[in-house]
Amino acid sequence: MSQGGTSVTAHTGAGDITVGGSVKAEKENVALTVDGEGDISTTGEINARTSVAAQTAAGIINLGGNVTGGTSVTAHTGAGNIIVGGAVTAEKENVALTVDGEGDISTTGEINARTSVGAQTAAGIINLGGNVTGGTSVTAHTGAGNIIVGGAVTAEKENVALTVDGEGKISTTGEINAGTSVVAQTAAGIINLGGNVTGGTSVTAHTGAGGIIVGGAVTAEKENVELTTGKGDIEVNGAVSANQANVSLSAVGGDITTANKIGTIYAKQNVGIKVTLDDSSGNGGNIIAGGSVTAEEGDVDMTTAKGNIETNGAIKAGQSVTAHSDDGYIIAGGSVTADKLNVEMTTIQGDIKTTGNIKAGQSVKVEATEGDISLGGTVTSQHSDTEVTTHTRGHIKVTGEVQSGHDAKFMTDIGNISLLKFVNADNDVIAKTQSENEKANIVFGGDVTAHRDIDVMTLLGDITFAGNTHADHDLKALTDNGDIYIEKNAVAGNDLSALTQQRGNISIDGNAHAGHNLKVLTNNTGTDTKDGSISVTGNATSGNDIMANTINGNISLKGKVRAKRNVIAESTGVGAITSGNDITAELQDVRLTTNSGKIDVGGNVEAGHNVATVSQTGDIHMQGDVTAKNDVTTRTAVDGDIVFEGNVVADRDILADTIKQGDIIFNGKVRSKRSIAANAQNTGSVILRQDIDADKDIAINAHNGNILFVGNNPTTEDIHATTKTGNITLRLTGIGDIKDSHREQKGDRAFLQAEKGNITIEHLGKGEVSLYKADAAGINKVTLQDGNAYFEYANGDVMEWTLANPEKAMLIRNMEIGRILNTQAQNVSIDNITQRPLVKANLVIIPDGTTADRAINDFTIRNINPNQGNGVIISRLWTNTGYIKANAEPFTLPKLYVLDQAVFSNSVTTSRVYGANPQITKGYDNYYWIDTNINNPRNALRIWRSDYNDGRWASMNFAYDRVQFSRGNLLDLGDNYYVYSQRIPLTDWMSYKTAFDDFDVPFGKNMVGNYYQDFYRYPWNIMIENRVVTTIKSADEDEIVVE
Incomplete structure (x- = not known):
């Protein structure tokens, strides 16, 4: 152990310094210095009251043991490696490891500094193997080379900066914490932040060319997280958070990937993930967000120039979410939420697919210029539009519900639109395809609701609404072909x-x-x-x-x-x-x-x-x-029937019309407050099965077909045709009948009644008229060109009946006449005629043949009963045969011309009139004969058809009781009938003749008043067969008078 009272120094001009034991400077510093070239190596602990400094101009510095400086610790070499094997502590100041030239810096123990920790080399690897703590900042800086941080790095007050000026990787495996910012930057190389990274302000990782890998959580407490690569991928396997600001991930020509679930991104403000195109290679890159992406108060913006965007976690922004790819697809596997503003997903060439819900405070816009769009979850735009669009080519498919606060728009140029669940818009729902050459369908699979309009259009394609569809304003579905x-x-x-x-x-x-x-x-x-x-x-x-x-x-x-x-x-x-x-x-x-x-x-x-x-x-x-x-109007123009199964009611007119071919059938009742018209104009019938009723007119017309009154049931039915104020007209102009079935067993009966008007029945073609009853307040007119007329009842104030075909017959059971009956027919048979109640006028009957110059074939009226006090006038009668019985006083025939024979009677007297082959037989009260060789009415029609008899024709007047006035040739009287003495029956006259008298020549003129008639003799046995000639005597006043 080396120990100095104040300091410890080892200094050499050139050569190595080796310290094998511990070194301690109790009051001052420890300084190990090589002025020239030489290594410095220590294996024991070094302690200094102030600083510890190891410096060589060129050589390796290897601090093998723990190093503690009361102030600072520095290791500085001009060129060479710095190796720190133990813990390094600078109790009051900094730790500085510096290589001026080329050399690596490697530490394996903990490094602690009261202020900063710095490791710097001009060219070389920096490997901080142990934990590094700086009271202020921690920096690792190399001009070219890798930076490796194996332990935790802490800059308590300031920043952590890991910088490579040239080419080199940056790799950290432990936690990095900075009081302010964390910066990892290299000009070219991978940045791998393997542990958690926390910046008190911001975190920045930037590489000019290389990837960025984040293995742990990256957190910027106050400012931004920025991960930027000039040319390379960004891979985030941990959480990235900017607790007060923004997160930005940016790459050029490389992918940006966050790991599934744990690769989350959070920013208090904005999240920007962007891949730009590498101009040199033309490459873009994908954006893959495996975990959630959150911009709590700001925007999430994911953009790639040429690549795909995939998100598997929830994407959430306080403001907007934007995802855009120029050339690539977008897949959102999780939910996408923009709380206040918009969600926008766009591609120029690529599909867009979402499987989670999309929700925006304002609008949702999903747009692919060329590509399909598939939205799998609920799509919600709370206060503005949902707009899903493909342009050049692409289908749209939405399998979740759509809720729009304004419009919901779905547009394609060439592509189907499939909205499979509920679609709701506070304003409009719009879906349109513009494809002209390829089929592009629109399908709404669920309910559709718009609080204004629903507007759906295709040029070539089907439109399907599979659910309920509701628009508060307009709903429009339009397709050119589909x-x-x-x-x-x-x-x-x-x-x-x-x-x-x-x-x-x-x-x-x-x-x-x-x-x-x-x-x-x-x-x-x-x-x-x-x-x-x-x-x-x-x-x-x-x-x-x-x-x-x-x-x-x-x-x-x-x-x-x-x-x-x-x-x-x-x-x-x-x-x-x-x-x-x-x-x-x-x-x-x-x-x-x-x-x-x-x-x-x-x-x-x-x-x-x-x-x-x-x-x-x-x-x-x-x-x-x-x-x-x-009005009720029904018409077929060329070919078609008209059938009314139920009742027909109109406050005005009812018109049924078949112009060329078709029947008109009324199976129910018909009621009009004005008029009813049914016209089968060419070929077709008019069939009435129940009552028909009009306040004004009824007009039924047919050409080739029938006018039928036939009920629906097998039993007899009464079918009424009634007008209250107007007329009834039945007209047939071709071949067919106007009839009911009353003449058949259990047949149906027609009742025609014009309560205040006229009835006109015209058959101008070929066929019969057969009806049960026709009752007109005014004129009852029946005309047939070529057919018979059958009526059970016929009523009218004036009756005008015409049959143009001389072979046809007029057969009427009962007539009720107000004043006049006109007939124009060859064969007339009427069972009974009565007069309308309260009528105070004679009943006038005017019979003619089919033409004015033709005699009637047969004219029969079996019974006439006028009102009490009224007479019966047969104004003229030119007939072959006939029978008329009138219970009337008088009963008058002013002009009479019988070709064969006829019978006329009142209640007490019966007269027989001959025009040929007279026979005196039983059952008649008197007999007359008319010489039909003269005075034919045809030769004097004007006078015959006038009200005047100039004396040419016989007349007969049943005046009252048995009194009869007549003009003509009296053949014979029955027993107990008398004439005045000035007139003698021809039988009485001829009884005085003998068999030798000339019966073949006139026997003279018999003058009766101014009436002259040539008589011709007839064989005796014909004239007076089985007769007893009575003696001529004057008649009593109560007996018949013949003049």
């Missing part, structure tokens, strides 16, 4: 519209509701109706209009359809319209129109204004009731 599927309920506070522009079907499987308008439109111009159909399975309701339009495609409305205003369904090309339930337009119209396709409504139809159904080619089938506050 189908639209709404699989559950769809609700829009304002307008709901689904539109395919060129090709595509629309299917709504749930209910659809719009506060304003509901529009479903397809514009398929192809011929395949499967490419342009509209199907609504649930109910469709709107506060304004509902419109369903196709060009070529079917429209199927299976649920109830109800609009505040209009319901409009139209197929302008090829396509049918079917509805399985009720259709209601509360204030305006229901309009169903097809160009080529049927219309089939399974429920009731009700409109506050009009109901209009029009088909160019196709049946119209209304299975329920149809009700309109205004």
Whole structure:
């Protein structure tokens, strides 16, 4: 042991200094000095009251034992290594290990200094193998070489600085703690911080070319953590924290990696992780955050120029989270949260995939210029937009819920959009694809809610809403080429519209509701109706209009359809319209129109204004009731039946019209507050199965077809057609019948009643008219061109009945006439005629043949009963045969011309009139004969058809009781009938003739007043067969008078 009372010195100009034992300077310093070249070596302890200094101009300094300086400890060599084998302590000042030139510095024991600890070499390795503690700072500085710190490093008040000016690695395995900053910096080399690193202010690791490895926790208590490499990777296997400031990890052309779970990054303010492009190699680098990344009050920003970004832990920022790659994918395996501002993930060329939740206080933006986007967790933007976009090419798939405080936008140029769970936006939900050549679909797999609009569009691709869809304002789905599927309920506070522009079907499987308008439109111009159909399975309701339009495609409305205003369904090309339930337009119209396709409504139809159904080619089938506050209009233009299964009610007009071909069938009741018209204009029948009722007119027209009153049941049904103030018109212009089935067993009966108007039945073609009853307040007019007329009852104030075909017959069981009956027919058979109650006028009957110059073939009225006090006038009768019985006083035939024979009777007297082959037979009270060789009415039609008889024609007047006034040739009187003496029956006259008289020539003129008639003799056996000629005598006043 060497001991000095004051100091210990060993000094040589050149050579080695070796201290084998312990050295102690009790009051002052220990100094070991070589002025020239030489090594200094100690193996024992060295203690000094003040400083310990070992210095050589060139040589190795090896302090093998513990070294303690009361003030400082220094080891300084101009060139050579410094080796410290034991503990080094500077009790009041610093420890300084310095190599001016080339040389390594190596310590294995602890180093403690009251102030600083410094290890510096111009070129060489610095290896601090033991713990190093500096009261102020700790520095290790080499111009070129590695720095190795094997133990803990502590700078209690100031910084720890590990610096390599040139090329060299920095490696630490123990903890590093600094009162202020920790700096590890090398111009070129790896930095490996193997233990925990704590800076009282900041921590900085920088390498100009090389990687950075963090093995333990890195903490900057007040300022930033900055890990920067100019060319290399950064690997963080421990926690990185900036408790009051920022964390920055930056690399050029290298990867930045944090280990799974333990590789966490925390900053009170911002976290920046950035890889820039290496211009020399063109390389970028990946960012892989295996653990959580947190910027408590600031931003998280991860950017790489050319590389991938992967996060497996939670990413959380007090402000914003940004992840961007120019050329590479982004994968976020954990949650991503920006408490106050935005989350933004963008790539220029690369996919983006998240499996955790994304949450932003403001907006979420996920954008790939070319690449797919897959978001696996919930996406939430609390106060602004969620925007997910791919540009050039890329799909979007979101498997978690989306909650947006403003808009939720999903956009692709070429790529599908799949949103598989709930999507909610406080403003708009927008999804659009712009692909024109490749199919790009949009799928909403869950419910969609927007507190303003939902706007979905594709150019080429399908749109699918698999869940419930709700927009407080507008809901719009638009595709140029693609189908639209709404699989559950769809609700829009304002307008709901689904539109395919060129090709595509629309299917709504749930209910659809719009506060304003509901529009479903397809514009398929192809011929395949499967490419342009509209199907609504649930109910469709709107506060304004509902419109369903196709060009070529079917429209199927299976649920109830109800609009505040209009319901409009139209197929302008090829396509049918079917509805399985009720259709209601509360204030305006229901309009169903097809160009080529049927219309089939399974429920009731009700409109506050009009109901209009029009088909160019196709049946119209209304299975329920149809009700309109205004008009009901139904029309088929080319080919199609119209069938109303239920009741039809309109406050104004009802019109059913088939223009070219088609039947019109009313299976239910029909009620109009104005008029009803049914027109089968070319080929088709009109069939009424229940009552039809109009305040004004009823007009039913057909051309080639029938007008039928036929019920629905096998038993007899009464079918009424009634007008309150207007007219009833049945018109048929081609081939067919106007009839009911009352003449069949259990047949149905038609009741036509115009309570204040007229009835007109016109058959201008070929076919019969057979109806049970026609009752008109005014004129009852029946016209047939080529057919029979059968009526059980026919009523009218004036009756005008015409049959144009002379082969056809008019057969009426009962007539009730107010004043006049006009007939124009060859064969007339009427069982009973009565007069309307309260009518005080004679009942006038005006019969004519089919033409004015033609005699009637047969005219029969079996019974006429006018009102009490009224007479019956047959104004003219030119007939071959006839029979008329009138219980009337008088019963008058002012002009009579019978070609064969006819019988006329009142309640007490029956007269038989002959125009050819007269026979006196039993059962008649008197007989007349008309010479039909003269005075044919055809030769004097004007006078015949006037009210005047100029004496050419016979007349007959059953005046009252048995009194009869007549003009003509009286053949014979029955027993107990008498004439005045100035007139003699022809039988009485001829009874005075002998068999030798000439019966072949006129026997003279028999003058009756101013009436002259040539009589021709007839064979005796014909004239007076089985007759007993009574003696002529004057008649009593109560017996028949024949003039």
